[in-house]
Amino acid sequence: MPGWYIAFLLLATFGGSMAIVVPMAYTLALRVDQLAPGNEQVLGYILGISATLSLLYGPVLGTLSDRTRSRLGRRKPYMLGGCALGLLALMIMTFAPDVPILGLGWVLTSLGWGTAAAALGNVLADRLAGHQRGKVAGLSGFIGQAAPVGGVVLAGVFSTDQVLVFLVPGAVAALLWLPFLLFDHEEDTRALPAPERLTIGRLLGTYVFSPRAYPDFAWNWLGNLMFFFALSLSTTFTTFFYAQRLGIELKDVSQMVTLTAGIGLVTATVGALGSGYLSDRIGRRRPFVLGAAALFAVGSLLSAFAHSLPGLLAGFIPMTLSIAVFAAANQATVLDILPERETQAGRFTAIANLAQRIAAATAPLVAPLLVTLGATANAKNYTLLYLVSALLGLTGGFLIFFKVRAR
Numbered sequence: 001m002p003g004w005y006i007a008f009l010l011l012a013t014f015g016g017s018m019a020i021v022v023p024m025a026y027t028l029a030l031r032v033d034q035l036a037p038g039n040e041q042v043l044g045y046i047l048g049i050s051a052t053l054s055l056l057y058g059p060v061l062g063t064l065s066d067r068t069r070s071r072l073g074r075r076k077p078y079m080l081g082g083c084a085l086g087l088l089a090l091m092i093m094t095f096a097p098d099v100p101i102l103g104l105g106w107v108l109t110s111l112g113w114g115t116a117a118a119a120l121g122n123v124l125a126d127r128l129a130g131h132q133r134g135k136v137a138g139l140s141g142f143i144g145q146a147a148p149v150g151g152v153v154l155a156g157v158f159s160t161d162q163v164l165v166f167l168v169p170g171a172v173a174a175l176l177w178l179p180f181l182l183f184d185h186e187e188d189t190r191a192l193p194a195p196e197r198l199t200i201g202r203l204l205g206t207y208v209f210s211p212r213a214y215p216d217f218a219w220n221w222l223g224n225l226m227f228f229f230a231l232s233l234s235t236t237f238t239t240f241f242y243a244q245r246l247g248i249e250l251k252d253v254s255q256m257v258t259l260t261a262g263i264g265l266v267t268a269t270v271g272a273l274g275s276g277y278l279s280d281r282i283g284r285r286r287p288f289v290l291g292a293a294a295l296f297a298v299g300s301l302l303s304a305f306a307h308s309l310p311g312l313l314a315g316f317i318p319m320t321l322s323i324a325v326f327a328a329a330n331q332a333t334v335l336d337i338l339p340e341r342e343t344q345a346g347r348f349t350a351i352a353n354l355a356q357r358i359a360a361a362t363a364p365l366v367a368p369l370l371v372t373l374g375a376t377a378n379a380k381n382y383t384l385l386y387l388v389s390a391l392l393g394l395t396g397g398f399l400i401f402f403k404v405r406a407r
Contacts, residue, residue: 013140015172020113028046048362051357062206063203063347066347076119118346121349125346133280133336141272223396227396230396260320271324289330302315
C-alpha cells in the first residue's frame with residue numbers, strides 16, 4: 001500500500017474508534033446516570049446485550065462482504081452504510097427518553113460503526129503486504145488508544161450540553177472517514193464469478209471453522225478471547241470505579257478521565273508503535289503478546305488495591321501500555337495466520353473478531369456479579385473484578401505464546 005493510502009485508512013480508523021468508544025467509555029454512562037440514577041449495573045447490561053447481538057451479525061456481514069458484487073467493490077458499500085447508520089443512531093441515544101430506547105440507540109450505534117470498521121479491517125487483509133503488517137498494526141493500535149482520548153477530551157468540552165456531547169464526536173468521526181471514502185477506488189467486482197447460492201446451511205457455517213485444519217488460528221482465537229474478556233471486565237465500570245476510589249461525584253470523573261487519557265496517549269504511542277515496528281524488524285510477534293499480557297496483569301493487580309490518584313495511575317499506566325502492545329502484535333499475528341485469505345478474508349477476519357466480541361458481550365454481564373460479591377452498601381467490590389482480570393489476561397498471553405506455531 002502507498003503511504004497516502006495508509007494515511008487515509010488510519011484517519012478512518014481514528015474516526016471509527018472515536019465514534020464507538022467515546023459513548024462506551026464516557027457519554028453512555030452519563031445518560032444511564034440521568035435515566036436510571038443509582039443503577040450503574042444498567043450500563044453493563046446495555047453494553048452486554050449490544051455485544052451479544054454483534055455475535056450474530058459479525059460473521060454474516062463478513063461473508064456477505066466476501067460475496068458482494070458491486071460497482072463499488074466488496075468493502076465500500078458496508079463502510080458507507082455503516083457510517084450513515086452510526087450517525088443516525090447517535091441521535092437516538094441523544095434524545096432517548098428512557099433506558100430501553102437508549103439501549104436500542106447503542107445497539108444501532110455499535111452495529112453501524114462496527115460494520116464500517118469491520119469492512120476497513122477486511123481491506124487490510126485484502127491488500128496489506130506482509131512486511132507492512134506490524135507497522136500498520138502498530139499504528140492502528142496506537143489509534144485505538146488515541147481515538148478515545150481525543151474523543152473524550154472533545155466530549156468533555158461539551159459535557160454540560162446533552163446534545164453536543166454525543167453529536168460532536170460523531171460528526172468529527174464522520175469527517176475523518178471522508179478522505180478514505182472519496183479516494184479509495186476499490187475494483188468493480190461485478191465481473192467476478194457469481195458465488196454459490198447462500199443457503200441456510202452455508203450461512204450457519206460462517207460462524208464455525210475447523211480447529212484441526214487451522215490450529216494456529218484456533219489457539220490464537222482462544223488466547224484473544226481470554227485477554228479481551230479480562231480487558232472488558234476491567235473497563236466496564238471505569239467511570240464508576242474512579243468515582244468510588246477517589247470519593248468524588250460521577251460528574252467530576254471527566255477530569256480524571258481527561259488526565260488518564262493524556263497519559264494513555266503517551267503509553268499507547270510507545271507501546272503500539274514500538275511493538276509494531278520491532279515485530280516487523282525482528283520477525284517475531286508472540287514475545288510481544290506474552291509481554292503485554294504479563295504487563296496487563298501487573299496493572300490490574302495494582303488497580304485492584306488502589307485507593308488514591310497515584311495508586312490508580314500506577315495501575316493505569318502498565319494496563320494501557322499492555323493493551324497497545326497486545327493490539328499491535330496480535331493484529332499482525334492474525335493477519336499472518338489468516339486462513340483462506342484470497343476468497344474468505346472477510347469471513348475469517350470476522351471469526352477472529354468474534355473472540356473480542358464474545359468477550360465484550362459476556363464480560364459486562366459477569367462484571368456486575370463480581371462487583372456485588374462482598375460489596376457493602378456504599379462500595380462495590382472492584383478489587384475482585386481487577387484480580388479476575390489479571391488472571392484471565394495472563395492466561396490469554398500464555399496460550400498464544402506457547403500454542404501458536406507462528407513467529
